[in-house]
Amino acid sequence: MANNLDDAQAELDSVEAELEMVEVQISELLEKQTKLNSRKNKLLQILEGACSSAQPSGSSKLSKPSFSKQDLQHYEESDFSWSKEVQAKLCSVFQLSKFRPLQRAAINLSMSGKDLFLVMPTGRGKSLCYQLPALCSNGFTLVIAPLVSLMEDQLMYLKSVNVPAVTLNASSTKEDSKRILAGMIDKNSPFKLLYVTPEKIAKSKLLMSKLEKAYNMGLLARIAVDEVHCCSQWGHDFRPDYKLLGILKRQLPKVPLVGLTATATSNVLKDCQKILCVQEPVTLTAPFNRPNLYYEVRFKDNEDCTDQIAQLIRERYKNQSGIVYVFSQKDAEVVATDLQKRNILAQPYHANMEPSDKSQVHQQWASKKIQVVVATVAFGMGIDKADVRFVIHHTISKSIENYYQESGRAGRDDGSADCIVFFGFGDIFRISTMVVMENTGQQKLQNMVAYCQNVDRCRRAMMAIHFDEVWNDEECNQMCDVCRHGNDYITMDITKYARDVVTIVEAASSVDEKLTPLKVCDAWLGKGPAKHRKMIKVTSLSRLEVESIIIHLLLHGYFSEDFSFTPYTTHFYLKLGRKAALLKNSNHSITMKMRRRVMSHTTVKKVSESPVEKSSAKVQGKRPADDKKSVAKKVKTLP
Numbered sequence: 169m170a171n172n173l174d175d176a177q178a179e180l181d182s183v184e185a186e187l188e189m190v191e192v193q194i195s196e197l198l199e200k201q202t203k204l205n206s207r208k209n210k211l212l213q214i215l216e217g218a219c220s221s222a223q224p225s226g227s228s229k230l231s232k233p234s235f236s237k238q239d240l241q242h243y244e245e246s247d248f249s250w251s252k253e254v255q256a257k258l259c260s261v262f263q264l265s266k267f268r269p270l271q272r273a274a275i276n277l278s279m280s281g282k283d284l285f286l287v288m289p290t291g292r293g294k295s296l297c298y299q300l301p302a303l304c305s306n307g308f309t310l311v312i313a314p315l316v317s318l319m320e321d322q323l324m325y326l327k328s329v330n331v332p333a334v335t336l337n338a339s340s341t342k343e344d345s346k347r348i349l350a351g352m353i354d355k356n357s358p359f360k361l362l363y364v365t366p367e368k369i370a371k372s373k374l375l376m377s378k379l380e381k382a383y384n385m386g387l388l389a390r391i392a393v394d395e396v397h398c399c400s401q402w403g404h405d406f407r408p409d410y411k412l413l414g415i416l417k418r419q420l421p422k423v424p425l426v427g428l429t430a431t432a433t434s435n436v437l438k439d440c441q442k443i444l445c446v447q448e449p450v451t452l453t454a455p456f457n458r459p460n461l462y463y464e465v466r467f468k469d470n471e472d473c474t475d476q477i478a479q480l481i482r483e484r485y486k487n488q489s490g491i492v493y494v495f496s497q498k499d500a501e502v503v504a505t506d507l508q509k510r511n512i513l514a515q516p517y518h519a520n521m522e523p524s525d526k527s528q529v530h531q532q533w534a535s536k537k538i539q540v541v542v543a544t545v546a547f548g549m550g551i552d553k554a555d556v557r558f559v560i561h562h563t564i565s566k567s568i569e570n571y572y573q574e575s576g577r578a579g580r581d582d583g584s585a586d587c588i589v590f591f592g593f594g595d596i597f598r599i600s601t602m603v604v605m606e607n608t609g610q611q612k613l614q615n616m617v618a619y620c621q622n623v624d625r626c627r628r629a630m631m632a633i634h635f636d637e638v639w640n641d642e643e644c645n646q647m648c649d650v651c652r653h654g655n656d657y658i659t660m661d662i663t664k665y666a667r668d669v670v671t672i673v674e675a676a677s678s679v680d681e682k683l684t685p686l687k688v689c690d691a692w693l694g695k696g697p698a699k700h701r702k703m704i705k706v707t708s709l710s711r712l713e714v715e716s717i718i719i720h721l722l723l724h725g726y727f728s729e730d731f732s733f734t735p736y737t738t739h740f741y742l743k744l745g746r747k748a749a750l751l752k753n754s755n756h757s758i759t760m761k762m763r764r765r766v767m768s769h770t771t772v773k774k775v776s777e778s779p780v781e782k783s784s785a786k787v788q789g790k791r792p793a794d795d796k797k798s799v800a801k802k803v804k805t806l807p
């Protein structure tokens with residue numbers, strides 16, 4: 169009887185464990201189903217309203233676009249009543265011979281009084297889409313821009329082409345403010361563009377009342393909201409004052425509004441539409457692809473990659489301008505000094521510098537007195553240097569949106585340029601703790617990490633999926649490392665390794681100890697405190713292999729983040745993720761694709777080989793069995 173009960177209890181435990189696994193799998197599949205359905209709807213929507221060069225949509229009706237391919241063609245024409253003037257001013261004022269894709273349609277839509285969201289890659293010429301209509305309309309155009317420095321750059325440029333433009337911001341003098349406020353309701357319109365910060369709209373009642381007066385007099389031609397994604401908390405640069413801009417459409421309902429951004433997913437745009445109280449905007453999305461940019465990811469094989477960066481700058485980019493993006497102000501100083509020591513003309517740039525120092529660095533770089541700016545994200549909006557030949561990320565960006573925008577500062581002149589990101593294990597967790605309070609910070613960072621960890625998908629395809637675009641890998645034209653070095657990866661069975669490393673975290677947690685990812689690595693590699701070595705199997709994998717496997721397990725839910733907050737800092741520890749329990753099932757297996765360069769002395773079991781691997785294994789005389797042997801031989805078990 170006792171035996172029967174024991175058996176029943178054992179079976180119950182096992183059934184319960186299996187049920188738990190089934191639940192994890194169901195929730196995974198449901199999550200996947202939601203993602204696939206959303207992608208399917210997006211693809212159907214694109215196919216319905218598709219046209220080759222652009223994807224216009226009436227963003228309020230997702231399933232049936234109210235703005236069709238024919239509508240777009242109509243707005244691409246040049247027989248509107250304003251077309252001659254627009255064309256003449258394009259040449260005479262802006263000194264440009266022809267429009268870039270979607271500029272003409274955007275201008276015609278705006279001149280027709282439509283509300284418009286314009287999503288166009290960084291550096292493709294969004295500003296022209298409101299500056300040219302401003303010149304061809306009565307009255308003035310109100311431009312909301314997030315940074316004073318950005319407005320000043322625009323004003324400097326507009327002054328150089330003799331377009332009267334002014335700005336009202338916190339540092340405007342009383343006299344200037346008075347003159348500008350009077351100018352707004354002057355029928356002779358002394359200026360065609362008025363740049364203000366969103367704070368000014370939120371805080372200055374006087375400005376709002378003058379805007380209403382100008383509106384009633386028919387002198388407010390249109391409103392342009394630059395970097396419109398800043399409205400949305402889901403966007404990558406949320407600014408609280410942008411959230412209050414709905415007042416403009418509420419008080420001035422008939423003024424056409426144009427919202428401009430380089431990067432916004434359809435959800436972010438929907439959010440912006442709601443916040444700005446825009447009823448039925450037309451959304452024009454220029455293809456996100458920048459064919460002249462080469463995208464590459466390199467592994468940091470130790471935490472410092474400055475030597476590699478210096479070598480690239482001295483050799484491949486000799487005498488060419490570029491940007492090196494870093495994580496922090498301190499990194500900007502340190503990396504700039506390190507590059508200087510290697511005879512490279514580099515200067516740091518970050519938010520904590522005096523404005524005059526910042527503008528000096530910018531000027532020196534623009535005039536080629538220095539070759540490289542080593543910058544934090546503070547060096548960004550408003551940077552309009554055409555011949556940037558490289559953008560190197562010393563540390564990964566915190567999201568794909570950020571990466572796209574930062575790397576997009578390369579090659580604005582349409583000449584070829586490189587965008588290289590150095591992918592380091594420790595950096596992931598530094599950034600993770602930085603974005604811990606951001607709404608979707610972890611998810612966005614994971615997307616960026618997945619972009620870097622990816623070895624088999626065209627990098628442009630990954631960006632396209634992220635930005636809800638349809639992409640044909642062949643269009644990459646070998647302008648990313650994956651397409652250029654195709655199939656440079658091996659599919660590995662890492663189940664055994666996953667079990668080993670999960671056991672380390674489990675064992676630590678059973679004695680109430682939390683481990684940082686670095687400590688997990690060290691413990692697994694047999695480094696660090698002796699007590700760790702006692703409770704685990706030390707691996708003979710290389711550090712890069714160990715790091716790649718831990719990242720893979722984190723991205724796929726076998727590990728998850730465990731943050732711990734102190735008054736001064738946030739710590740990142742690894743804990744078991746929702747899928748860790750699956751590893752208890754002997755039938756469960758995990759495979760992972762790894763770059764051959766990471767697998768320098770492969771010890772992990774291969775599941776399949778890419779064509780490149782097959783041929784190179786032959787050349788090197790390697791046999792698959794060698795790997796199995798080495799696995800068996802190299803995994804040590806400590807007493």
Ligand SMILES: Nc1ncnc2c1ncn2[C@H]1C[C@H](O)[C@@H](COP(=O)(O)OP(=O)(O)OP(=O)(O)O)O1
Pocket residue numbers: 264265266267268271288289290291292293294295296429430549550551552554580
């Ligand atoms: N039709 C055109 N032909 C040639 N050059 C153009 C054209 N339109 C704009 N440009 C140039 C002017 C600028 O030097 C450069 C970038 O324009 P700009 O309006 O600053 O880009 P943007 O606003 O899309 O970039 P960002 O997202 O960085 O703000 O392109």
